[in-house]
Amino acid sequence: MIKAAMHAGTAFRRCTFDLFPRRLPTGRSYGVVAGTGRALEALKHFRFGPEEIEFLRDRGIADDMLAEWLADYKFSGNIRGYAEGELFFSGSPVAVVEGSFAEAVVLETLxxxxxxxxxxxASAASRMTLAAEGRPIIEMGGRRTHEWAAVAAARASWIAGFGPSSDLEAGRSWGIPVSGTAAHAFTMLFDSEEDAFKAQLEAMGEQTTLLVDTYDVDDAIRKAVELTEGRIGAIRLDSGDLSVEVRRLRKLLDSLGATKTRIIVTNDLDEYQIAALRGAPVDGFGVGTSVVTGSGHPTCGMVYKMVSRADSDDPDAVQHPVVKKSQNKGTIGGRKTVMRQIDQSGTATAEVIGVDVAPRTDSNDRLVMVDLVRNGEIVGEEPLQDARDRHARARAELPLAGQKISRAEQAIPTIFVTHEGEKTENIYLIGEPPANL
Amino acid sequence: MIKAAMHAGTAFRRCTFDLFPRRLPTGRSYGVVAGTGRALEALKHFRFGPEEIEFLRDRGIADDMLAEWLADYKFSGNIRGYAEGELFFSGSPVAVVEGSFAEAVVLETLxxxxxxxxxxxASAASRMTLAAEGRPIIEMGGRRTHEWAAVAAARASWIAGFGPSSDLEAGRSWGIPVSGTAAHAFTMLFDSEEDAFKAQLEAMGEQTTLLVDTYDVDDAIRKAVELTEGRIGAIRLDSGDLSVEVRRLRKLLDSLGATKTRIIVTNDLDEYQIAALRGAPVDGFGVGTSVVTGSGHPTCGMVYKMVSRADSDDPDAVQHPVVKKSQNKGTIGGRKTVMRQIDQSGTATAEVIGVDVAPRTDSNDRLVMVDLVRNGEIVGEEPLQDARDRHARARAELPLAGQKISRAEQAIPTIFVTHEGEKTENIYLIGEPPANL
Incomplete structure (x- = not known):
């Protein structure tokens, strides 16, 4: 595309691309923006080195003109977008990239x-922390997804309220807390379960979590309590019918005097099973597969679409909206500004997206988009804790119906405002445009 | 785990770990092994550098003894496993890792x-190439999954018979063919669709694929044919009801004299939609989201379990089987040897897994496992083409019922043989152990 546009003289026309989800996955009431910080970090290092360029030349993909441009590539445009941890809804312009066609389109896949x-x-993780109602969830899905996706997944789930991750590299790269667990193999390495427990207690102290279901659960619990005189920090159960078992094990622990010992459960948990354990004496969860694979929705289906462009490559040229008409996959041209409408009780009521117009804000309403990159300079970096805090705040604004774990509609409507004025016919919901629009 | 085992004196006991799927995803008749080559490549570079070790010390995870061991880490054991591209079934020991507990367990997550x-x-991709019945499928899902997972996904889908990938880095890293496509944004960059087509034809030649659904499909096709006097290589349709549309567009192309122009379709395709287009005049497919996310099964649920260990750290000590008894998550201890049972017509009839015994092979039967690493030396590397060829051969052995795209049972039974002898009661299917076992 860039090569062809270069030869045709259009490659440096100023353009704007919106990165947005067409809709939420069926049954989900909201989504969670994550990746902003990683995208900014990646953008910093997004260059084409000699090896990459040689490959592109060898395969006949790049000619001299393109190769030279790639060698000098450094994004010089602007990116505005949702701050990390913020909620998104159908049509939310999570990132808006403005620059020459060439420099903006080359960022699409990244x-x-x-x-x-x-x-x-993050969207899946947030539903799990909602369901857990404050009880901690450890992220332990690294082994169920690509080795680098695992590190990013630990980061994303932490933003959405998870506790520590078992992915040590996530701790090293992103500073998030890490926490381990012993596997069944550790128990089986020793000549007896008791030897394994002793070794773990020796190395980790009495606050460690002992895995109790390698052989006989009740025996293991009795051993754990005996070895620590009732002070064992936690036990982990990784099999069986958890809701029945944990009640029984709580009673067993209490009867042995280990009333402060916590019960941690793992075993292919997702938000539905966590919700089903609401009344059970569970003190913490470990979640793997379901969170790193998005609990049924492993991708957000976000797209990157041109929404306006100039007719020349003058950086100050006025951009005019462009619109694609593909069946059911149309786009809405123009520059977006987003306001989260908040009522007097602090509850979100609408996602209002102004198209070439800023939505009017009232007392509690807040503008959602921030500057991330300005003339090529990254300005949107922040500590990861800020994204985590922002997520907690934004989620607390959701109406009660939007906090359902079961199949739900989008929590608040997405409303596009196309120009100022009193007329409500210029306001429509995604999927339900009035006939005159 | 390693720290505790070191202090207890068990960290260097010789152990064997099996990496295997407990079962196939519901409805799938077979799985495809991919990742072997990547695992060997990763193993080569799997070291702990000063930054990693410092992090582990800072967080109190590594003490002096562990830190020293990590600094010197280099896997010195053995790995046997399924060659890449091979099929797998429930219980198939895709990789078997033998070494000291410490050096083997530290590879688990990787x-x-x-x-x-x-x-x-690869498992999802193979179903798609089956459904496509020889028509090429381009992999274009890079943007729907983590940026490095994307590169691995392109490689895995190529093993399973996909055509070129749109992921250029996959071409550079793994030498697989790459192929591009123009986006709607490219068309919209120009003052008219005709200008865009001219620019693309100029840069790419008449064999290029023109995207025809940015504005009006019929107009676009007429333009494409006019500009090339009927010689346009292919058109791509990315929206609408494909099965109806392609028939109409084929007629339109033919009526305009463009009888050799191919029709490529994209638009959230998966194996079911590809199968539904069997009778339609489609010449090629582009598949994105569904292949990189495993078409409903984004992870294989493979686990890594200790199956035998020695009682000492003597490298030559005899290992004895170990068995975990967790409810519904038990393991089968012992050393595995696998034979694909093939009947006289060349059709696979069973996956026979010998436990501490080699299954007897008959004329057409073949042993499935190969040496991948021997005493720390990587011996299983091969050109990617070999994995692709192997996959095509192994899949061709499946019985017809195992080649169904619709919901199916496992194509062939997995049979564990626990010791030699005539008695069939020592043979059982996964999930259906006879009462006496």
Whole structure:
């Protein structure tokens, strides 16, 4: 595309691309933006080195003109977008990239990959922390997904309220807390379960979590309590019918005097099973597969579409909206500004997206988009804790119906405002445009 | 685990770990092993550098003894496993790792991540190439998954018979063919669709594929044919009801004299939609989301379990089988040897897994496992083409019922043989152990 546009003289026309989800996955009431920080970090290092360029030349993909341009590539445009941890809804312009066609289009795969993956994980993770109602969830899905996706998934789930991750590299790269667990193999390595427990207690102290279901659960619990005189920090159960078992094991622990010992459960948990354990004496969860694979929705389906462009490559040329008409896959041209409408009680009521117009804000309403990159300079970096805090705040604004774990509609409507004025016929919901629009 | 085992004196006991799927995803008749080559490549570079070790010390995870051991880490054991591209079934020991507990257990996450991800993609991809019945499929899902998972997914889908990938880095890293496509944004960049087509034809030649559904499909096709005097290589349709549309467009192309122009379709295709287009005049497919996310099964659920160990750290000590008894998550201890039972017509009839015994092979039967690493030396590397060829051969052995795209049972039974002898009661199917076992 860039080569052809270069030869035709259009490659440096100023353009704007929106990165947005057409809709939420069926049954989900909201999504969670994650990946912003990773995208900014990746953008910093997004260059084409000699090896990459040689490959492109060898395969006949790049000619001299393109190769030279790639060698000098450094994004010089602007990116505005949702701050990380923020909620998104259908049509939310999560990132808006403005620059020459060439420099903006070459970022398409990078940005979509990061946002589609990280936001899918964060969206699933947020439903799990909602369901857990404050009880901690350890992220332990690294082994169920690509080795680098695992690191990003640990980061995304932490933004959405998870506790520590078992992925040590995630701790090293992103500073998030890490926490381990012993596997069944550790128990089986020793000549007896008791030897294994002793070794773990020796190395980790009495606050460690002992895995109790390698052989006989009740025996294991009795051993754990005996060895620590009732002070064992936690036991982990990784099999069986958890809701029945944990009640029984709580009673057993209490009867042995280990009333402070916590019960941690793992075993292919997802948000539905966590919700089903609401009344059970579970003190913490470990979640793997379901969170790193987005709990049924492993990608967000975000797309990257041109929404306006100039007729020349003058950086100051006015951009006019462009619109694609593909059946059921149309786009809405123009520059977007987003306002989360918040009522007097602090509850979100609508996602209002102004198209070439800023939505009017009232007292509690807040503008959602922030500057991430300005003239090529990255300005949107922030500590990961800020994204985590922002997510907790934004989710607390959701109406009660939007906090359902069961199949739900989008929590608040997405409303596009196409120009200022009193007329409500210029306001429509995604999927339900009035006939005159 | 390693720290505790070191202090207890058990860390260097010789152990064997099996990496295997407990079962196939519901409805799937077979799985495809992918990731072997990537795992061997990763193993080569799997070291702990000063930054990693410092992090582990800072967080109190590594003490002096563990830190020293990590600094010197290099896997010195053995890995046997399924060659890449091979089929797998429930219980198939895709990789068997033998070494000291410490050196084998530290590979768990790396190996599981690679095999779980790559095999999930290859398993889905193989169903798509089956459904396509020889018509080429381009992999274009890079933007729907983590940026590095994307590269691995392109590689895995190529093993399973896909055509070129749109992921250029996959071409550079793994030498697989790459192929591009123009986006709607390219068309919209120009003052008219005709200008865009002219620019693309100029840069890419008449054999290029023109995207025809940015504005009006019929107009676009007429333009494409006019501009090339009927010689346009292919058109791509990315929206609408494909099965109806392609028939109409084929007639339109033919009526305009463009009888050799191919029709390529994209638009959230999966194996079911490809199968539904069997009778339609489609010349090629582009598949994105569904292949990189495993078409409903984004991970294989492979696990890494200790199956035998020695009682000492003597490298020559005899290992004895170990068995975990967790409810519904038990393991089968012992050393595995696998034979694909093939009947006289060349059709696979069973996956026979010998436990501490080699299954007897008959004329057409073949042993499935190969040496991948011997005493730390990597011996299983091969050109990617070999894996692709192997997959085509192995899949051709499946019985017809195992080649169904619709919901199916496992194509052939998995049979564990526990010791030699005539008695069939020592043979059982996974999930259906006879009462006496």
């Amino acid at each position: 940005l979509l990959s990061i946002f589609n993956h990280d936001s899918a994980v | 190996l599981l991540s690679i095999f779980n991800h790559d095999s999930a993609v």
